[in-house]
Structures are given as structure tokens and as C-alpha cells.
């Protein structure tokens with residue numbers, strides 16, 4: 034873990050024990066400055082270090098935008114503190130609390146140092162700020178030599194429980210990121226199964242892994258995954274149920290999450306080109322990583338629901354055993370599908386997972402999450418996931434969980450008029466639209482998947498955009514973002 038996070042009392046003593054103190058300011062309409070955090074504590078800090086922080090700000094004359102940061106050197110005989118970070122809080126709403134946190138975090142990323150942050154007041158802001166501190170400090174690499182230092186964030190609050198929730202969530206996001214960052218020569222489908230077992234060890238989570246002959250009915254997963262010589266595809270099922278109240282478990286709502294776990298996507302015989310498009314494809318298992326990580330958070334938070342995660346793991350390789358365009362495969366449950374483009378592999382593995390869940394798991398809610406289409410990114414960019422559902426109530430729930438958690442989603446239409454694009458002459462369906470191949474690609478994928486979700490309350494999340502960041506900025510490192518963990522954790526804990 035590249036960070037530590039703890040709750041600290043809103044008092045002078047813990048602040049003075051830290052190497053630096055972070056305070057948040059806003060620029061008022063009359064161009065004066067004020068602080069947003071705990072008033073009395075901020076006054077005590079100023080007295081202790083004999084500084085006038087508003088004077089300092091007046092001198093720097095910042096714009097006040099969120100994340101702007103000034104470093105004030107301070108010293109006092111009885112304190113370890115040698116810096117006060119003054120950080121802009123913009124409009125001081127929750128998203129600004131996150132941005133401010135990432136500025137602070139980037140200052141201390143990779144350093145063995147302690148920061149006491151007193152920027153946020155409400156529980157909601159404290160939680161968002163605390164999680165964002167860890168996200169901004171995230172580091173991952175396989176460099177040998179001296180390991181990087183680990184900053185400790187002390188978040189000022191008298192609600193320790195709220196920080197415990199933030200810690201569980203932040204740990205899960207970090208885990209998801211680590212999985213995504215791991216390169217694909219290490220990250221085989223079998224490795225993903227080992228990780229699931231490792232995370233579940235010593236907890237109440239149960240893991241079941243299917244491989245080889247046990248996957249015969251999973252025609253989509255096998256067609257994609259058998260392109261890779263070894264190890265082959267894996268179906269990884271992780272289940273969560275609350276430790277207490279075991280008796281009423283069967284009456285609890287059951288959520289089934291299905292995640293795309295393509296450990297590398299070459300495109301297969303429809304090879305990705307130009308090859309720059311292939312480089313980021315180690316992150317094509319971000320959906321599977323998000324649901325696995327979410328379950329580890331839920332295990333700590335113990336919400337009163339049952340959750341089953343199905344990680345559909347396979348490598349989409351190019352080889353002598355790779356599927357061919359024009360192949361017809363039989364999905365779990367028997368539906369036949371004509372494969373027109375081996376690079377549209379994600380929906381093939383998800384279809385098996387959805388059909389399996391519908392047939393065997395009796396889900397009250399069925400949610401799939403996948404880096405499915407470049408088209409979703411064309412439409413929405415990298416800050417919103419494309420969400421598909423016919424259930425308006427669920428759509429509202431996900432939208433609101435997205436805004437609260439920071440993992441935002443946009444409700445997209447399942448356009449019935451486009452369904453004839455999936456008609457095949459030789460199978461039940463074509464998995465892509467050949468008529469309008471380059472139009473509504475994300476919608477077409479959703480319409481294909483819908484068939485396999487039966488009559489369940491179903492949500493499809495296309496996270497091709499937000500799962501990965503091309504730059505080290507804001508909450509995200511360059512690479513895997515862990516998108517979906519906060520969203521799913523927020524939605525599930527509110528059910």
C-alpha cells in the first residue's frame with residue numbers, strides 16, 4: 034500500500050505531531066480569504082506558530098480555485114510540524130474537497146511523512162477528502178532498489194467510524210488499481226483466481242473457480258480464452274453474505290455483479306491496429322478487478338445484502354487456437370452467436386456470466402461492468418461511465434451513487450430500433466452490428482448483452498473511458514483508476 038490513512042481528533046496536539054498541516058481556504062466574492070475547516074483549531078494553529086494565514090494568502094493572492102496549493106514554512110519548539118499547506122477549496126463543495134486532497138497527496142507521494150488535514154467538516158466531505166488523499170498518493174511500479182516512502186494521512190474528524198469506511202473503500206480502490214497495473218505476462222486468468230483466493234483468505238468471502246472441462250458450457254469464455262496456450266480461461270465466483278443474521282440471509286436482496294476480465298486484449302485475429310491501441314489493453318480486466326475489490330470492501334463494511342461477483346477471465350490472444358471471424362459459438366444457456374469480429378470479445382465473456390447468473394443465482398439485481406467499447410469513450414470521454422438499464426429507479430440510484438461517490442455514470446438509451454443490427458443469417462444473433470458497425474457501438478453492445486440478462490433488474494456499465502487515465506492527474510495515476518469500486522460500494526451499502 035502506498036499510503037496510510039487514520040482518523041485524528043480535531044485538536045492541536047495531533048496536528049502538532051504531524052510533519053505538515055493542511056488547511057483549506059476559499060476566495061470570497063469580495064476577494065477576501067477565509068478558511069473552511071474547524072475555526073477554533075485553525076486559530077490555535079496560527080497562535081502556536083505565530084503566523085497570520087490570511088495575510089499570507091493576501092500576499093500570494095491566489096485565484097481560489099480548487100487544488101491551488103501554497104507551502105508556508107513554520108517552526109515551533111514543541112512541534113514536529115515544519116510546513117502548513119494552504120490549499121484552495123474552490124466552491125468548497127464535495128468534488129472540490131477531492132481535488133484539494135489530491136494536491137496535498139501529490140506533495141507527499143512516495144515520502145515517509147505525516148500530514149494532518151483539517152480541510153473538510155461534514156462527514157460526507159471528510160470521507161470524500163480522505164479517500165482522495167489516498168488516490169492522489171497512489172504509486173505502483175516494479176522497480177528494484179530502494180522502496181518508495183509511505184505518507185500517512187491524519188484526517189481531522191471526531192467521527193472515527195466514517196474514516197474506517199473511507200479506509201475500507203480506499204484499500205479496495207488501491208487493490209483494483211494494483212490488479213490493473215500488473216502487466217499481462219504476470220496477470221493470467223489463473224493469476225486473477227489466485228488473487229481472489231488471496232484476498233478472501235481469512236475473511237468470510239467464499240471463492241469458487243472453474244477451469245478446463247468445467248467450462249464446456251461457457252462457450253463465449255472458452256472461444257475467447259482458448260486463444261491463449263496456457264493457462265486457459267477462468268470463471269471466478271466470489272460470494273459475500275453478512276457474518277451476523279445468517280438465518281435471514283435468504284430473505285436478503287441478492288446482487289450479482291459480472292465483470293469483464295480480459296487480461297490482455299490483442300483483438301485476436303481481428304488484430305488491434307494501429308498497435309498503439311493495443312498497449313493499454315492490460316487494463317481490459319478493470320471490470321473484474323472492480324467487482325473483486327468491491328467485495329473486499331463489503332466484507333469489511335458488512336452491509337445487509339448478499340453479493341456474488343462473477344469474474345469472467347480470459348486472454349484475447351492471437352494464436353493457432355484463436356477463434357475466427359465467422360465462427361458460431363454457443364453461449365451458456367444455449368444461445369448461438371455468430372462472431373463477426375474477434376475484437377468484440379468482451380460481450381462474449383459477459384454473455385456467459387449474465388446467462389449463468391440468470392439461470393443459477395436468482396439475482397434481484399444483475400449488474401455488469403466492463404471496458405467494453407471505444408465508442409463509450411467517444412461519446413462521454415473519460416469522466417463518465419455509460420450506463421444502460423430499462424429500470425428508471427435503478428438508473429436514479431446509480432446516478433446518485435455516482436455523484437456521491439465520485440464515480441459518475443450517464444444514463445444511455447437502449448434503442449430498440451437498432452436491434453435488427455444484431456440479426457445473423459446463421460445464428461440466433463450477431464454479436465456486433467454489421468450494418469452500422471461504426472455507429473452507436475456502445476448501445477449495440479448493451480442491446481446484445483440485454484438478451485442474456487433475462488427479465489432481471491439489470492444495469493450495464495461500460496467503463497472503457499473512466500477505467501484508465503492517460504495522465505497522472507487529479508485522483509488518477511497514469512493507468513488503472515479503480516473506477517467502479519466507489520460506485521458499487523456506495524450503491525450496495527445503500528440498498
Ligand code: BES
Pocket residue numbers: 298300317374376377378379404405406407408465474497498
Ligand atoms: N477492450 C476493447 C474496448 C476498449 C477500447 C476499452 C479502448 C478501452 C479502451 C473491446 O474489447 C473492443 O475491442 N471493442 C471494440 C468493439 C468493436 C470491434 C465492435 C471497439 O470498441 O472498437
Ligand code: MN
Pocket residue numbers: 298300375376377378379
Ligand atoms: Mn477487444
Ligand code: ZN
Pocket residue numbers: 295298317376378379404405
Ligand atoms: Zn476488450
